[in-house]
Amino acid sequence: MCELTVYTLRGGVRDKVMTGVVRLVVHEGKVILESIFGDSMEVEGKISEVNIMSQSATIIG
Incomplete structure (x- = not known):
């Protein structure tokens, strides 16, 4: 299964938000x-x- 690690990108700083994301x-x-x-x-x-x-997603805010 492909679970994602989700990161936020704000002001050039990348932070891990959640792991094991499927939706x-x-x-x-x-x-x-x-x-x-x-x-x-x-x-x-x-x-x-x-x-x-890379099993990742990035959210910008």
Whole structure:
């Protein structure tokens, strides 16, 4: 299975937000992250990149 590690990029600083992410939903200026374990989190911003090879996604805000 391909779980993602999601990062935010703000002011040139890249921070890890969540690991094991299997679903990303864009809704009203936010990205809702859902993990393989059923956890969820909302992050303000927009998806700038999803890289399946590195199993990562980046949200800019």
